[in-house]
Amino acid sequence: MRFIVYILLKYKFFLIFLLLESIALIFTIQSHSYHKSHFVNSANAITGGIYEQTATIEEFFVLKKENQNLANENARLKNIIARISAEKDTTNFTMVDSIYYQEYKYTVAKVVNNQYTRKNNYLTIDKGSNQGIGEDMAVVNSLGVIGITKDVGSNHATVLSILNSNSKIHAKLKNSSHYGTLLWNGESYTTAQLTDIPRQAKFGIGDTIITGGRSLLFPEGIPIGIVKDFEYDNNKYEKIDISLFNDMSALSYVDVITNLNKKELEQLEERSNDNE
Amino acid sequence: MNNLILINVLRFFVLILLQVLVFNSFEFLRFLNPAIYILFVFLFPIRKDRTIFLVSSFFLGLFIDFFSNSGGINAASILLIAYLRIYVINFLHRNREFDFVLFHPRSLSFGKMVSYVGILTFIHQFVFYLLSNFSFHNFLNLLTKITISTIFTTILLVLSILLFEKKTK
Numbered sequence A: 001m002r003f004i005v006y007i008l009l010k011y012k013f014f015l016i017f018l019l020l021e022s023i024a025l026i027f028t029i030q031s032h033s034y035h036k037s038h039f040v041n042s043a044n045a046i047t048g049g050i051y052e053q054t055a056t057i058e059e060f061f062v063l064k065k066e067n068q069n070l071a072n073e074n075a076r077l078k079n080i081i082a083r084i085s086a087e088k089d090t091t092n093f094t095m096v097d098s099i100y101y102q103e104y105k106y107t108v109a110k111v112v113n114n115q116y117t118r119k120n121n122y123l124t125i126d127k128g129s130n131q132g133i134g135e136d137m138a139v140v141n142s143l144g145v146i147g148i149t150k151d152v153g154s155n156h157a158t159v160l161s162i163l164n165s166n167s168k169i170h171a172k173l174k175n176s177s178h179y180g181t182l183l184w185n186g187e188s189y190t191t192a193q194l195t196d197i198p199r200q201a202k203f204g205i206g207d208t209i210i211t212g213g214r215s216l217l218f219p220e221g222i223p224i225g226i227v228k229d230f231e232y233d234n235n236k237y238e239k240i241d242i243s244l245f246n247d248m249s250a251l252s253y254v255d256v257i258t259n260l261n262k263k264e265l266e267q268l269e270e271r272s273n274d275n276e
Numbered sequence B: 001m002n003n004l005i006l007i008n009v010l011r012f013f014v015l016i017l018l019q020v021l022v023f024n025s026f027e028f029l030r031f032l033n034p035a036i037y038i039l040f041v042f043l044f045p046i047r048k049d050r051t052i053f054l055v056s057s058f059f060l061g062l063f064i065d066f067f068s069n070s071g072g073i074n075a076a077s078i079l080l081i082a083y084l085r086i087y088v089i090n091f092l093h094r095n096r097e098f099d100f101v102l103f104h105p106r107s108l109s110f111g112k113m114v115s116y117v118g119i120l121t122f123i124h125q126f127v128f129y130l131l132s133n134f135s136f137h138n139f140l141n142l143l144t145k146i147t148i149s150t151i152f153t154t155i156l157l158v159l160s161i162l163l164f165e166k167k168t169k
Helices: A002-010 A012-031 A045-061 A063-092 A262-275 B002-025 B036-043 B051-068 B073-092 B110-133 B139-164
Strands: A104-114 A120-125 A138-140 A145-152 A157-164 A169-173 A179-183 A191-195 A208-211 A223-233 A236-244 A253-259
Touching: A002 A012, A012 B051, A012 B073, A045 B002, A045 B051, A063 A104, A063 A253, A120 A145, A120 A253, A191 A223, A253 A262, B002 B036, B002 B051, B036 B051, B036 B073, B036 B110, B036 B139, B051 B073, B073 B110, B110 B139
Parallel strands: none
Antiparallel strands: A104 A120, A104 A253, A120 A157, A138 A145, A138 A253, A145 A157, A169 A179, A169 A208, A179 A191, A191 A236, A208 A223, A223 A236
């Protein structure tokens, strides 16, 4: 007995080493087996928590890239939606037109310069004719309408913001399909004005305004804002203030919409005008 | 004395985080993950009772394993060099008597320090790669990996000792 204790004490460190080493080796062997669940893994609260924390920090540094990805994803999904609705509409036609299979194409662009304090405000985006941007294309983001492209360079374009006295956008009430025109009086960058609403239209404060379907530029149903305030005088609406959904002072990524039917529609309109 | 305990406890946790969050995402030549955490072994004070040293080294390796989903590879390899450390030091001192309580890597000459770090790092890397491969298949390729990785890790460890440890006499 004394001998055993003597041996244990003499080789104490070697025995500790041997014990721990065998535990480590058992874990190692276990980890090489697919079928056994591994005791040593990083899916626990401590390691998972630390990894999550660092991922949050790492995420912060790639936010810019992530944002870009999301915007691209959004454009792709919107393309799909546009194509699906185009497919649904083909019931009205006898022939499926493969060129205008989808009616609208979305292109992601980044706002590199943003004006909102002047009377005639313009935005600058980082896409141009090289990326398929042309004049008079609708510019929106997920929140709503932003403007219409104006001057197009090879890699940049300017956008006539809805905060511009020259901006006229075809708009309608979401609930009653009465049409009007969206203007801006140059006062506040959160508020635009709706005019030409027929007097029989009924609406209240808080009603949503969307783009109308008669525009060649905007797809129908893009949100604009809600009715903030209106005056009803002399049997007609004098002034309807629209509180915009978009914060025009903080724009980052936008979608530029190409209407693939635009040329055809313009030609048709021209021809019927000529016939008159 | 309390100060010494605190420093080693701190070093234990700092090295885990450093290894897991920084050096494990360091993929030079696709396989090179410098093992900075074995710095713990080189800087742990030498005492007659090695129980705490062996157990803490084992857990340091095991924690790294938890993070990298690698079974017990790191635990096994760091424990081996922790056990062999005293023999390497004795070998470097040519088995002459020395005051091991005052031993510190900075008290060695540069050449001896490099061999002290180099020998133990090589053993560590050898066991580490062998266990992670779990076979002798393509052994030559494995040896090249071990050699490159040993050189790289040794340089890193010597530099950290020179940078962060005060010179003692």
